[in-house]
Amino acid sequence: MRLSYFSTKAIETLRASIQANLKNYTSEGFDEFVNEPDWTVSLSLEVDLGPLSDLDPSGTPQAEIENSILVWRALSAVKPSLAYEEGIWTRLTHVECLGYSRQRWLEGLGSQEKIESAISKHFFAPSLGGRRDDNALARLWFNGYIANQIARDDFDSLKTILRRADSRLSFLERSLTVSRPAIAAGVIRASEKYDWINSTQSTFRDFMKVLNKLGGGRVFEVMTEAEIDEFMTDCALRAGMSSG
Template sequence: MSNLQLFRAQTVAQLFADVAKNLDLYRSGDFTDLLHDQSHFLDSSCTTDEEALKKITSTKENDNEVACCLHILQAIGGVSSYLARDERLWARLCHIELLEYARTRWPIPANDEKAVTHIKKHFFAKGARGIERDNAASRLWWMATICNKVEGLPLDQALTAFLHQSDVRANIVERPTTSQNATLLSSVVNKLHESYNGDKALYEREKFRAVMKNLNLEGGVRLLEVLGSKELKKLVEKVSK
């Protein structure tokens, strides 16, 4: 394990401003020249397993999401939730250690104008949405961290159920009452796991949205936060029918 230095804020800002100038570097080059100038970096308390970072890979045929989530948790699992919301961490990883992963997982469009927008979305991390859903590296950490709270399933199985369908995943992440309540989250993901190993009916877009809507309605009548795991399991079963 070694300490990982963050980009300085001014380095992130300059890279963001220079995306159009650096398109060739994003497409097929690298930013390792930055490593030779210490003025671009800031010490942090983040420790990283460099070998685990190297295992975060993707191909055109397989995005390898579950494995990548497991590897990033192994690589920087001890990072604080405060630092996990710091763009300087994720911009550094997407421009240095995980550059090849980022451009393979999120192929850069041939059109230069579209490429600039695409890079700003996936190689940087602006705001909560950018950090939790868009940045190539941070989204892996956040999805792994959410699924690590799930009880009753090994992490890889929880991730498999959670990641199977993007709309389902978004519906969970965008509802703090579900994603931040470990007991309710566990009930929902366990139900998804059951459906994943069955007919996958719960992954139908309208079906799952109806489930989440009904959970919200139930939450307006009673405090879901105070219900135990057995009660929440019954509730999820009820709204899933």
């Protein structure tokens, strides 16, 4: 099937009507809105959204990994430039993946205020940070993108990155790392070798800051794996890891 997305008109209407549409989010759905004039735009990109029906809303670390695999299987054809379009993710959270998004992010919140806040945060994607970290589906796509950058569909690496939410964020924030697979793979190996790197909220971020600072002028693509690993060790030591 062709991938569809919501128009700017649809997004703006939905964003301005969260309170009025609470029942649609919590129980009724948005079928009545899908056929509104100028709401849905169909792309020429062919995708198979079947895997998305198996998304697990439990929120466990294992579910995050499995869900990332499912979203990547369904949407690996979506390129980063297209993934920046809010309409794709808003359409998925409101239509094809509404059930998952509802169970994952709305159930058990209790107060209307909390539900409205969660809808605004997880059902839309107005910024890069919102797409990368908050949108119910886009965040999973970005996880898959990480795995694909490190090594083709190497989802085992996600276990290392997803061990701590702040590690995932720091990894994604460093464009040098995400855009260069040789560095990304080195980060994963170092994180698995040295527990210190992922030991606290600040250690991974400090490690990544040093890596980003020292790695800018290096051509990692011509370095051997051993040379990259030696560089990663040096970065960890400079970031504060004990040499003992």
